[in-house]
Amino acid sequence: MKVSIGIDIGGTGTKFGIVNMEGKVLYQGSLPTQTEAIFEDFIGAVAKEIRKGLNADEHDLIGIGVGAPNANYHKGTIEHAPNLRWKGILPLANCLEDEFSVPVVVTNDANAAAVGEMIFGGAKDMKDFIVITLGTGLGAGVVSNGQIINGAHGFGGELGHTTVNYTNGRFCGCGKRGCLETYVSATGIKRTVYKLIADYTEPSELRSVSFDELSPEMITKYALKGDIIAKQAFEYTGRILGTKLADTVVHTDPEAIFIFGGLSQAGDLIFEPTKKHLEKHLMPIFKGKVRVISSQLQNQSAPIIGASSLIIDKLKKDKEDVLVDK
Amino acid sequence: MKVSIGIDIGGTGTKFGIVNMEGKVLYQGSLPTQTEAIFEDFIGAVAKEIRKGLNADEHDLIGIGVGAPNANYHKGTIEHAPNLRWKGILPLANCLEDEFSVPVVVTNDANAAAVGEMIFGGAKDMKDFIVITLGTGLGAGVVSNGQIINGAHGFGGELGHTTVNYTNGRFCGCGKRGCLETYVSATGIKRTVYKLIADYTEPSELRSVSFDELSPEMITKYALKGDIIAKQAFEYTGRILGTKLADTVVHTDPEAIFIFGGLSQAGDLIFEPTKKHLEKHLMPIFKGKVRVISSQLQNQSAPIIGASSLIIDKLKKDKEDVLVDK
Numbered sequence: 001m002k003v004s005i006g007i008d009i010g011g012t013g014t015k016f017g018i019v020n021m022e023g024k025v026l027y028q029g030s031l032p033t034q035t036e037a038i039f040e041d042f043i044g045a046v047a048k049e050i051r052k053g054l055n056a057d058e059h060d061l062i063g064i065g066v067g068a069p070n071a072n073y074h075k076g077t078i079e080h081a082p083n084l085r086w087k088g089i090l091p092l093a094n095c096l097e098d099e100f101s102v103p104v105v106v107t108n109d110a111n112a113a114a115v116g117e118m119i120f121g122g123a124k125d126m127k128d129f130i131v132i133t134l135g136t137g138l139g140a141g142v143v144s145n146g147q148i149i150n151g152a153h154g155f156g157g158e159l160g161h162t163t164v165n166y167t168n169g170r171f172c173g174c175g176k177r178g179c180l181e182t183y184v185s186a187t188g189i190k191r192t193v194y195k196l197i198a199d200y201t202e203p204s205e206l207r208s209v210s211f212d213e214l215s216p217e218m219i220t221k222y223a224l225k226g227d228i229i230a231k232q233a234f235e236y237t238g239r240i241l242g243t244k245l246a247d248t249v250v251h252t253d254p255e256a257i258f259i260f261g262g263l264s265q266a267g268d269l270i271f272e273p274t275k276k277h278l279e280k281h282l283m284p285i286f287k288g289k290v291r292v293i294s295s296q297l298q299n300q301s302a303p304i305i306g307a308s309s310l311i312i313d314k315l316k317k318d319k320e321d322v323l324v325d326k
Numbered sequence: 327m328k329v330s331i332g333i334d335i336g337g338t339g340t341k342f343g344i345v346n347m348e349g350k351v352l353y354q355g356s357l358p359t360q361t362e363a364i365f366e367d368f369i370g371a372v373a374k375e376i377r378k379g380l381n382a383d384e385h386d387l388i389g390i391g392v393g394a395p396n397a398n399y400h401k402g403t404i405e406h407a408p409n410l411r412w413k414g415i416l417p418l419a420n421c422l423e424d425e426f427s428v429p430v431v432v433t434n435d436a437n438a439a440a441v442g443e444m445i446f447g448g449a450k451d452m453k454d455f456i457v458i459t460l461g462t463g464l465g466a467g468v469v470s471n472g473q474i475i476n477g478a479h480g481f482g483g484e485l486g487h488t489t490v491n492y493t494n495g496r497f498c499g500c501g502k503r504g505c506l507e508t509y510v511s512a513t514g515i516k517r518t519v520y521k522l523i524a525d526y527t528e529p530s531e532l533r534s535v536s537f538d539e540l541s542p543e544m545i546t547k548y549a550l551k552g553d554i555i556a557k558q559a560f561e562y563t564g565r566i567l568g569t570k571l572a573d574t575v576v577h578t579d580p581e582a583i584f585i586f587g588g589l590s591q592a593g594d595l596i597f598e599p600t601k602k603h604l605e606k607h608l609m610p611i612f613k614g615k616v617r618v619i620s621s622q623l624q625n626q627s628a629p630i631i632g633a634s635s636l637i638i639d640k641l642k643k644d645k646e647d648v649l650v651d652k
Contacts, residue, residue: 128478142577144475144482151579152454153615156470158576161609166569175610243492250484251468251577253477283487284501289479 006308065310114141116306238273332634440467442632564599
């Protein structure tokens with residue numbers, strides 16, 4: 001049976017899985033990302049764990065896809081990732097090719113989510129769409145003409161760093177001010193709750209919660225209970241996201257925008273204001289034409305499935321016939 | 327000799343030419359766009375004029391490219407163009423295929439300029455770049471992975487309608503407020519001159535010029551003579567363009583942004599503030615990496631060359647061997 005390997009490297013943990021051509025995870029596991037001092041040893045440890053699930057008689061391995069922070073698609077490297085212990089340029093694809101002797105594709109986790117949506121999720125019949133991932137930050141995978149936009153330097157789709165407020169916006173980890181992800185992300189909505197508590201006098205159970213304790217799940221829970229600060233925080237977040245997405249739409253004219261990740265679990269709390277303000281600010285020719293919907297890859301294994309889909313997509317584009325079981 | 331036909335349909339005039347595979351215009355002409363009451367008669371008149379330059383013994387016609395307002399690339403039609411006398415959906419590609427029995431590609435003039443830049447101009451070795459056309463409005467052709475982004479509905483790259491000011495921006499012909507082209511275009515800089523005259527008391531020769539008389543060429547002339555209002559109008563225009571382009575860069579990560587059209591003739595007056603404010607607002611990973619340069623197709627025949635390049639690009643992508651002289 002044809003299988004691919006999907007690996008999702010995060011700042012804390014690394015997940016991996018063996019995935020069949022229908023997107024079913026046959027085997028999966030995880031290990032902490034940063035235990036090894038040497039990057040090559042870390043990849044060796046990941047490979048060892050994966051081999052426990054590979055069966056030479058049963059599995060015909062076509063390749064490996066990896067979602068990783070600061071991934072350079074063109075070079076197959078991780079470059080200067082601030083959240084990893086290994087500094088400089090890490091030869092990720094080369095290391096994995098040495099271990100498994102199959103083709104390897106590397107990209108960031110948002111691009112992996114977008115390709116996963118195209119191969120196994122809600123974008124199967126789409127050539128032009130966007131996946132927004134709402135985690136600690138805001139990532140995006142932009143697909144046009146059926147291809148991920150990696151761009152000239154490998155940094156296409158960095159929509160978290162479009163600017164909401166040039167003059168006195170929130171400070172961003174990237175060094176700029178007013179970036180979209182400082183408003184629209186797990187961290188962004190926490191900052192918004194604190195801003196609203198600072199600005200208004202309305203009572204709120206969130207007044208007794210510290211910033212470090214605060215989570216999107218908690219804000220969701222209180223918003224559903226009618227807490228005015230929590231509800232307004234979602235309204236504020238959706239307004240900024242919808243308004244900025246109107247600018248994004250005129251760039252690539254997507255058929256749909258998928259929202260993926262923790263914050264999207266809040267459902268209508270986030271989708272309603274996002275859709276409303278997107279429609280309000282859309283150029284008239286686009287009104288009513290762009291759907292904002294939840295990702296169809298919302299489960300624990302989504303990052304593995306997304307990563308594994310990278311190599312399937314690449315081999316499809318290369319018109320390799322290795323994808324067909326004979 | 328292999329040749330293609332390029333046609334540029336404008337609200338007032340239509341230009342056409344016979345172009346060889348090196349982008350040299352062998353024959354060209356023009357006629358008024360709106361003399362015929364029936365669209366098919368207009369295409370018949372254009373075809374008749376083109377045939378005067380075609381020589382069956384000498385020319386091997388590979389196809390036709392057309393730049394037209396409100397062009398739908400996917401359908402080969404012009405749809406509801408406000409500046410044309412023929413209403414509804416016009417079967418442009420079909421009409422030309424009937425006349426010449428060769429493949430026809432239709433798109434808007436900004437996309438034609440971008441493909442022209444890729445085939446014959448400064449973007450020959452680029453896969454990811456943007457061409458901004460500054461005419462009455464602001465158009466853009468966005469190329470990613472070597473392909474124009476037409477988008478799901480055929481309206482990709484409508485960057486003139488990204489929003490500069492949501493709350494009290496200038497009114498735009500599209501129905502929105504604060505669109506980029508209300509600031510950055512031939513009309514936009516005229517509006518800026520009038521705003522500056524309204525806001526400030528500095529003396530300026532432009533105070534004696536009516537809005538209808540005012541032109542970008544005139545503003546350029548006075549700016550070069552040191553007129554403070556004219557100089558500030560360019561600074562204001564470049565600041566807004568550069569600032570908004572920083573948002574565009576994070577979408578598609580272009581290698582270069584080409585500026586095409588009337589306003590770009592002002593040289594440093596427009597390029598200096600644009601580059602300065604782009605760099606200032608770029609996400610750090612892009613700083614110093616994105617060139618802003620003048621189009622290399624700046625001549626009278628550029629729209630014809632751009633249009634003709636559309637069919638060459640399409641046949642190349644389709645891997646047709648009709649492009650090679652045998």
